[in-house]
Amino acid sequence: MTSEFLRLMRILVLICTLFLLTMVVIAQTDVPATPTLTPEAAIEEFREVFDPVAQDDSVKYVLSIAFLPILILAGLSDAAAQSVVLFANRVKPARFALLIFVNVLTFIFGYFVWVFSIWVYMKVFVEVELALPYIIIAVGLAYLPLMFSFLSIIPYFGNYIYSGLLIFSFLVIAQNMQLFFELPTTQAYMSALFGLVFTQVLRLTVGRPIIFIFQKFRDLVAGTRFESSVERALSRAQKTSQEN
């Protein structure tokens, strides 16, 4: 019991360290570098705590779960930002809430696809098998900026804010790959870029049936044929009103 409690506490400390680390990584240009708080030093400290713990399979599992709150918050924020499509589709309030939930799930699924794609890239192209928990953390931390996706609701400037956050998130992944795995800069950016390309390839190939099923499920939740773009939703609304 005591050892389990201590393990849990260590994990909590680890998460707090990670949060601090991310803040440093994200704002490293603004935060004055101190001997103990440079990203490299923080990574070292993190490894000292993490490496022995990471040997334990159950800890790996717990760590993956520990990132869920970040993902859920980022997912909720992102879903709120994308909610304009739900309004355009004239979804009723109850179904609206359900669709937000569906969007959060999709967002989390996208995160794991990205983690997997980086693992595939390193395995296939660099022939190095990275520890999956490390990738989960490296990519998970990069999702922190997306917790501010809700700011893209701001009219007109929101589009630019969202694009900025996506670029920021992408850069943090590349940066984390560099810091966590000591990859050369090009390699780090290539692995992050591969994640984007890989996701698109999946969407257009083996992912099609999954997307089809997902769309059917979304239509079911929405209670109508759901259009994924505002423009298409508006033109369908016009057609429907003309037919009536």
Place this chain on the structure above:
Amino acid sequence: MVIDILDLIFTLVLVALVFAALTSPFESLSWWAGWMGDETGEEDDEIEEEVEVLDDQTAEITPYKQFVVYLTGIAGISGEEYLPEERAFLDTLKEKLDNAYLVDDIYPYSVTNQALTGQRVLSGFWKWVARKKLEGGRAGMLVNLRNVLQVLVSADSRYGPMFSYGTASIIIKALNRHGYPFGSGIPVTLIGYSGGGQMSISSIKPLTVAIRAPVRVISLGGVMSSARSLNAVEHLYHLCGDKDGVQRIGPILFPGRWKVARFSVWNRLKRARMITIVPMGETVGHNGAGGYLDDQTTFPDGVTYFDFTVAKVSSLINDPPHLKNMLQIEPEAS
């Protein structure tokens, strides 16, 4: 200590501003989604049907050859209460119009035509702001800020299309109230002052489709984007004084207005001479003293800015120059 308090005030203002910006699109979005009870976007889809019913009733009874709709600037609180200079402008303009009916009871910063002081959650707050504004305080800036956010909603590619349906719907309802003979093809001219310029151009397409008549726009120092809806305009006259810094926000803020965006709607229409820039003078500004509606400041020939603006706008309505060009072009084409 003082710095801490200033810091706190700054933070609170910033948070309030972000909160206001975040909530600003939801009036038009929930209207479109049909979440607003009786006032729903879904019901407004049926406007066209209502229009058809009205065709036979009113087609022959109007003596007017044109309907003019005024869309107020960002200082507007409701469709009934305008700034004194705006009210004077509208009253004088009415007298100068030949066979044209002026509709001036629209509040374009709400898709439901709901005044800020009307049936709203924050109506009490806006009533207080309106009182302070009348007393000459700076509280009026809050109205400006709120309406600027609505202009941005209208210019946003995500919210804009839904907002434009809302604006078109309140214009159609106003035309209906004032006896516009739907189906007659009688042209409608929208006058958009300041932010009203953006509201005008964003509503052109759904408005044209619904009333099946040409829509012209006269922008009085309008802040405008390169909205896709502009494609449906018969002609846009953009009146701007050299000292008007507000209208200059449009060409800076909206990339479609930049000269490099050669294929934007705005630049294409400009090349096609469907947009005419009407210079109002080197010394004319946007509002207040030295603004378009200033009845104190005069040009060297003794004409006040106010009279000049009224004369310009009324001549563009009574005798639109673009129609002469169209008449000149037609024989050549045939």
